[in-house]
Amino acid sequence: MVAGTRVLRLATNIFKTRNKFSIVEDVIEAYRSTLSNQKEKLTAMAKERINRGLKSELAQKIRVAKGYYTLEMAPPNINELQKLKDDLGLAIKFVKSGCFKHLTVKQAWLILMVCLEIGLWFFLGETIGKMHIVGYKV
Numbered sequence: 001m002v003a004g005t006r007v008l009r010l011a012t013n014i015f016k017t018r019n020k021f022s023i024v025e026d027v028i029e030a031y032r033s034t035l036s037n038q039k040e041k042l043t044a045m046a047k048e049r050i051n052r053g054l055k056s057e058l059a060q061k062i063r064v065a066k067g068y069y070t071l072e073m074a075p076p077n078i079n080e081l082q083k084l085k086d087d088l089g090l091a092i093k094f095v096k097s098g099c100f101k102h103l104t105v106k107q108a109w110l111i112l113m114v115c116l117e118i119g120l121w122f123f124l125g126e127t128i129g130k131m132h133i134v135g136y137k138v
Contacts, residue, residue, distance in 0.1 A: 053059060094100060
C-alpha cells in the first residue's frame with residue numbers, strides 16, 4: 001500500500017509538472033505573435049536609422065576620408081618600387097656627373113626646399129610620436 005501511494009504521488013507530481021510546463025508553453029505561444037510584431041517594428045526602425053546615418057554629412061566625409069586613406073596609406077606596388085629605383089639612379093648620376101654646378105638659383109632653391117620639407121616631415125613625425133616637443137615622456 002505504501003509503495004502504491006508513492007507511485008500515485010509520483011504520478012501526480014509528474015502530471016503537475018507537465019501541466020506547469022504546458023502553461024508556460026501556452027504563455028510563450030500567446031506572446032510569440034506579439035514579440036514577432038515588435039521585432040518587425042524594431043528591425044524596420046533600425047533599418048531607417050541606419051539609412052539616415054548612411055546619408056548623413058558625417059558618413060559622406062568618412063567615406064571620402066576612407067578613400068584617401070586607402071589610396072595614400074597603401075604599401076607601394078612593384079611598379080612604384082621600380083620607378084623609385086630609376087629615380088635614385090638618376091639622382092646618383094646627376095651628382096656624379098657634376099650637373100648640379102649648372103643649376104640656376106631658382107632650381108637650387110626649389111631642390112633645397114623639397115629636401116627641407118622631407119626632413120621636417122621626419123622631425124614633425126617624431127614630435128607627434130613622442131607627444132612632446134623636447135625629450136620623451138617618462
